[in-house]
Amino acid sequence: MENYDIVIIGGGPAGLAAAVSAREQGIDRVLILERDRELGGILNQCIHNGFGLHTFKEELTGPEYAGRFIAQVEEHNIEYKLNTMVMDISRDKVVTAMNREERLFEIQAKAVILAMGCRERARGALNIPGYRPAGIFSAGTAQRLVNMEGYMPGREVVILGSGDIGLIMARRMTLEGARVKVVAELMPYSGGLKRNIVQCLDDYGIPLKLSHTVVDIKGKERLEGITLAEVDSKGKPIPGTEEFYSCDTLLLSVGLIPENELSGGMGVELNPVTSGPRVNESLETNIEGVFACGNVLHVHDLVDFVSEEAKAAGKNAAAYVLNRYPQHADGTKCVPLKAEAGVRYTVPEKICPERMDDQLKVRFRVGNVYKNCCISVYFDDKRIIHKKKAVVAPGEMEEVVLTKEQLLEAPALQTIIVKLEEA
Amino acid sequence: MYDYDVVIIGGGVSGCAAARELSRYQVNVCVFEKEEDVCCGTSKANSGIVHAGYDAPEGSLKAEMNLRGNEMMETLAEELDIPFKRNGSLVLCLNQQDMPRLEELYNRGIANGVKGLRILNREEVLEKEPNVADGVFAALYAPTAGIVCPFELNIALAENANVNGVEFRFETEVQEIRKLEEGYELITNQGGFKTRYVVNAAGVYADRFHNMVSADKIHITARRGDYCLLDKSAGNHVKSTVFTLPGEFGKGVLAAPTSHGNLILGPTAIDIEDKEGTNTTREGLDQVLGKVGMSVKNIPMRQVITSFAGLRAHEDGDEFIIEEVRDAKGFIDCAGIESPGLTSCPAIGVRIADMIKEGMGLEEKEDFTAVRKGILKPETLGKEERDALIRENPAYGNIICRCEMITEGEIIDAIHRPLGAKSLDGVKRRTRAGMGRCQSGFCSPRTMEILARERHMDIREVTKSGGNSRIVVGTNKDAL
Secondary structure, eight states: OOOEEEEOOOHHHHHHHHHHHHTTOOOOEEEEESSSSSSSGGGGGSSSEEEHHHHHHHHHHHHHHHHHHHHHHHHTOOOOEESSSEEEEEEEEEEEEEEETTTTEEEEEEEEEOOOOOOEOHHHHHTTOOOOOBTTTEEEHHIIIIIOOOOOOOOEEEEESHHHHHHHHHHHHHTOOEEEEEEEEESSSSOOOHHIIIIIIIITOOEEEEEEEEEEEOSSSSSSSSEEEBBBSSOOOOOOEEEEOOOOEEEOOOOEOOOOOOHHHTOOOOOOSSSBOOOOOTTTTTSEEEEOGGGGGOOOSSSHHHHHHHHHHHHHHHHHHHOSOOOTTTTTEEEEEEEETTTEESSEEEOOTTTOOOEEEEEEEEESOOOEEEEEEEEEEEEEEEEEEEOOOOHHHHOEEEEEHHHHHTTOOOEEEEEEEEE | OOOOEEEEEEOOEEEEEHHHHTTTTTTOOEEESSSSSOSGGGGGSSOEEEEOOOOTTOHHHHHHHHHHEEEEEEEHHHHOOOEEEEEEEEEEEEGGOOOOOOOOHHHHHHHTTTTSSSEEEHHHOOOOOBOOOOOEEEEETTOOOOOEOHHHHHHHHHHHHHHTTTEEOOSSSEEEEEOOOSSSEEEEEEEEEEEEEEEEOGGHHHHHHHHHHHOOOOOOOEEEEEEEEEEEGGGGSSSSSSEEOBBBBBBBOOEEETTTEEEEEEEEEEEOOOOOOOOBBBBHHHHHHHHHHHHBOOOOOEEEEEEEEEEEEEEEEEOOOEEEEETTTTTEEEEEEOTTTHHHHHHHHHHHHHHHHHTTTOOSSOOOOOOOOOOOGGGGGGGHHHHHHHHOOOGGGGGEETTEEHHHHHHHHHHSSOOOOOHHHHHHHHOTTTTTTTTTTTTTTHHHHHHHHHHTTGGGBBSSSSSSSSSSOEETTTTO
């Protein structure tokens, strides 16, 4: 069995940044396992621009952004295997993988970084009634067909869900010659970034219908049309509001699910809200030496933040391998974080003050659109952060920064609470 | 003078079981199927249950076929290399007042000859199935009930029949049947064909064909059943097939593991006019999700990965009709095959073949081969065997469907074997590629590529399920 210091599962933006970071910390034996034909992950099909504003202070396309990191991986001579599927990871970090050339093989890792990304929710998860013809795609599948293979999934398009991929695909399909009739969103607000609504819908005159959903699908072989209806505050369709749209294509952009089947299989604890691993300040899961970053941990809006998070995971995994990572056998020195009042979750979920960097970003999402509110952080009963926000929305990830100093000054701290308050 | 000795209308489980049984004999048989593949109607969308046989009335053909089919399933599954498991079934009785009806079911089962039936008390039920509703009072336990993969059963029957000489004509829709002096002429969209015998295994359309040749009319209602399928992570929620006693809230829905480890919930029973009306409805799906909670608790509804509907062929007489039509010699009905049709199909096949064997005085073939090897599933191999397989054929080292871990090797096998897959659905039903939690989001472009390459066609011609179900319609900017 081959041995590596760090094995990284997934060669997308998270895996690449984690690998580079680990190498920069002086780890020699780093290996990336990628199931697709090339490195870069989903960025390869994101040919639109808008990537890298934070990381590189310039606007890149997805493939360009991936290219920057792939170049670093090559420069550092980091090993990677393509077309390689990880079949299983054992709790003691034996990775079983498979490809055409090396067949079924095992690798013993000292540390593992989970960077498998996420998948799209499918129609079934929404239980949309109707027929099951051809012409219904998840937005990402359509994106791959158009942007990587050059094929048009259809001519007349309705999009359900205003997640970013759906919005981006509304524009892409229009530019490639299709007619996008409407984007419908179940919620009373969009799940995508504001800039994407402006640049992908408004600029092309594509209507966005909030509080609407697909209630019927017509067409036995190829899709012939769908029925939209308005929904009430509980998301139930309102009778009498049905409206038929003829179309040959329905794209679904209705949410992303971190792909944690491997993690679950090895015994990593998952958070039911994020569907990602529960991690500490070092992005380490409940299994010692197993770290997670990127969309497998929680779904991000911006790849820049994925890279940043992955960099931290790579650095921490390196510290673990180099025995510079203090262990707390019983975990008692960790302070738990709690998401309350409008905050759905936090990453991380606990912090070891001794082990944390001088500054730590705590990322989270809110459960609704709130205007003129405050993001507050409490150390037990004491409020230590009270940040005013004009608007927060589920589609935009938020963050607060905690400092090591703050935590070390509060040795009796029991719980850190992150919540929304009225301004 | 005759094109065939026997034409079987319909490539569902009944038609294919008949075809396979007939392929034991020296006789020229063809299956006409209007779709591009077998297993495209009732057979593709059902519960996948092998019933024990306590439902149908004593002395009915349904009861007889059910019991025989259930007994035959083990050997058949072995011969055809398909998954079959006797997981047992429970019919839950949720309150004491209903006990007489549970006992009635028990007595009927005993009269029908079902083996091993037992009435379990609350504690015994909960010990067996901790997730059944807390309020359960008792249950009828049938250890001989099982689960089978309906696609694999149907496809395997067809493949084996084909290997033994039965011809299959796809996209061949019978439009008219003319009686000849002896035998029949079937007018189809592909021309006319003369045959001595017709087996009418046309599912929800069996009444249409029957009524073309007989003065005694039959009527079949398409009875829709909506289902929800849950991810494998929910597959262990129940181990047995859990039914509820039909009660004041109507017929309950079942919860069962599938033979591939998913959890299936359903069906509804909604009579509809349209014989192609396989659309689910909001009401139907809500009924499934609402009713199942009465029998099984804590079902993780977030794990639903797909929903679908199938049509049962319900004949007005509520009985299987498997006989030569009184006023149409050589025309054999296989009509009204609703539940327990899947269970019964091995027995139905034998019954039909016996009629024709007798009628034509058929002789057995010397070279009939009962054994069919299924698509090799690398996951069933040990590590070394799997390694050797990839060494021999690297396509088995290339995972295409990430959710079900299906390799390129399996997909290529599915395309090139007898009656191979022509479409995404064809690949899916043979290999499970695209049947997992992402519902083909990741693998469909790859599978399309493989289909196009192996079948020497343009990727634009690849369909979901034949006909006009193309996946992509052109190339970028071609309409600009």
